[in-house]
Amino acid sequence: MPNKFNAERRHHIPKMRHFVRNWPEYESGLRNRGSLTFWVTPQAMQLWPAQARSTPGGQSIYSNQAIQTSLMLRLVFGQALRQTEGLMRSIFQLLxxxxxxxxxxxxxxxxxxxxxxxxxxxxxxxxxxxxxxxTGLKLFGAGEWLQEKHGQKSRRSWRKLHLAVDASTGHIEASVLTSQDVDDPSQVGPLLDQIEHKVASVTADGAYDGEPTYERIVQRDTQIDVIIPPRVTAQPSAQFEAAPTTRDNHLLMIQSLGRLEWQEAYGYGKRALVETTMGRFKAIIGPKLRARDPRGQQAEANAAVAVLNRMLSAGRPNSVRTSAAAV
Known part of the structure; x- marks a missing residue:
């Protein structure tokens, strides 16, 4: 039941809405996401037979482009492997x-x-x-049901997907799939190793706080801005007075001005974009991995990253915030 005390004096904040400025282009991109020719591109079909050959008495050998295209179709349309095979055959027959x-x-x-x-x-x-x-991705299987029904601990539980997203484009620039017991800071290095482009800043939540994370980023480039909020229990380093580190400066500013002022000063709010990417991943691809083998799971995660990036390249909304009264 809503609280009626001080209802007349309570400040009501109007709900913010978003207005898409490039709706025709964005709508066209949304339609293209469901087009078969959008995924089976002419470039892929050109490479398809270039490396495909039949050995005497053996099976056909397909290019990596052909395998990737099939895996992407499987994820986009939520098909099993046999249904993906039938889908690909029907596309070639229709074309x-x-x-x-x-x-x-x-x-x-x-x-x-x-x-x-x-x-x-x-x-x-x-x-x-x-x-x-x-974010966590469940593994395809009856592990949770066995544990709940019979008290059996399943060896197949879930995997952890680590992503590095570009704040300006929304594209996933790097990804790593690990087991569930791998901590987040240890994967900052493997993510940065996949990126050859110059990096200006790295933003992450408090789970990545710690000197090892800062040291690994500094090894990549001393000019990279590290935007990670220190934990509530964080303490200054030993050389705080003589040579304060970036983490010490963050901690000092938070102690003097507060976390909200620190977030606004460093633009920490843009970190929500990576959470949006995680939500898109689970809404479009799904919260589970279908492959049983860890190598297949890694390939499935990589194909899913390619799917999301291609969808984003097809059309991205250019939205602006506006109040409800202005709509």
Whole structure:
């Protein structure tokens, strides 16, 4: 039941809404996401037969581009491997193209051999402003049901996906899939190692606070701005008075002005964009990994990153905030 005390004197803040300025372009991009020709591109079909050949008495050999395209179609339309095989065959039949679709066993086997997949992201003109965070992905199986019903502890629980997102474009620039017991700060280095572009800043939440994180970023480039809020129990370093570190300066400013002032001064609010990316991942791809083998799970996560980046490249809303009274 709502509280009626001081209702007349209570300050009511109007709900903020967003107005999309480029709606025609954005709407066209949304339609393209469901187009089969958007995913099976002419470039992919050109590379498809270039490396595909049939050995005597053996199976066809497909290019990595063909395997990646099939994996992306599987994730976009939520199909199993056999249904993905049928979908690819029907596309080639409708287009009247003499190409073979990889069967489901080939997709499963080849996905475990793919070392890296193109992330389909366009680099910005200037340096990257990275937003780093992680989320959990469940593994496909009956692990939770077995644990609840019979008290059995399943070996298949969940994986942790670490992402580095560019704040200006929203593209996922780097990703790492680890086991559930791997801590977040230890993956800052592997994420930065995947990025060849110049990095201007790294923003993350308090879970990444600690000198090891700062040291790893400084090893990459001493000019990178580290925007990580210190924990509530954080203490200054030993050389605080003689040579304060970046973390010491953050801690001093928070103690003198407060966390809200610190967040506004350093633009910490943009970190919400990486949480939005996590939500897009689970809404479009799903909260589970279908592959059973860890190598296949890594390939599935990489294909999912390529799917999200291509969707974002098709059309991104240019929205501005406006009050309810102005709509």
């Amino acid at each position: 009247e193209i003499d190409l073979k679709a990889p069967d489901h066993t080939t997709l499963s086997r080849r996905s475990m051999t793919l070392k890296a997949l193109p992330r389909q992201c366009a680099l910005p003109a200037g340096p990257l402003h990275l937003l780093i965070d992680s």
